[in-house]
Amino acid sequence: MRSQPVADDPADEACVVVWLPEDDCGDAELSGWIGLATSNHGVKRLGLPARSLKTAAETAFDGHLRAPVWTPMNCRAYWQLRAYLAGKSADLVVPVDLSDTTAFQQAVLTRARAIPPGSTRSYGQLAAAVGRPRAARAVGRVMATNPVPLLVPCHRVVGADGSLVGFGGGLPQKHALLALEQAGIKRVNSSFSAEERGHIEGSK
Template identity: 45%
Template sequence: MRWAVLDSPIGELSVATDALGVCRVRFGRTDPVADGAPTEPVLRAALDELRGYFAGELTGFTVPLSVRQGSDFERAVWRRMSAIPYGQTETYGAVAAALGDPQAARAVGVACNRNPIPVIVPCHRIVGAGGKLVGFGGGLPRKRHLLELEAGVALRLAWS
């Protein structure tokens, strides 16, 4: 894996790629991080896309992903959360129901917590019943920031 750190509005994000694509995003600095600008094209592209996302200029990621871990259920949750449109949210219960098990809302929460590529795979778009802001591995202030960023951009795009 190759790691790089992005200074973002929600703090440092460590981003890793392997031979297939982006495989990790972590909140904070993860060592080992290479000094200088990354030379690996997918890692550079991931950092550029994240910068565009935080600038409100990018509403969908296109970098290739490499997800090699997770149960079948977790992978299904990650695919489902990737399908939630930019600027929108779904509840844990709605995701569970969409995956065929309306009683699996807590399991959806566990899968969100195990998401290896937060922000790019948008687990922040999953909220509690009634839209309540609950659960996020990066902390609720980061989740709130991401949701507010997307809501503002979506509103601006809708009115332009």
């Protein structure tokens, strides 16, 4: 795990940028730099794997540069993401902090987070689920500005006909994420060392 000292941000946030090598991921589309910002309440910002360090840093630090800070919260998030992208675990259960979003956005993001791994829902289905059946386009805008992709799995939201549309990491990455899940992600098990399990479960 490598972090880059590319930081300055609000005092209540801890931000890091990490590199996930291709050997650690279930698909080459899923490797790259990931920017991550957490508060005491959960993950506030998360970037999709990107080849650009600058892109990942912009996500993590949101324009406020200072040294990266590791905390129990972002360590737990990192280990869960690493296990997920390696195809070893579907347990992305680290808390998310949606305090910077509107009530409608929170409702949509919370409902989207409940979509099971390997499953999909259309924008219309998600709109209906939050009591706004005519708001499919508004749901699409919420997905497009999702501050914590993967943790809120906007890659599981598809077009009305099931087609893959509109994903910040590109459609090949969206396809790779769904393929990873549909191949059958296993839950945390004995294939992890005791240290890895401790990090993932937040006890380290």
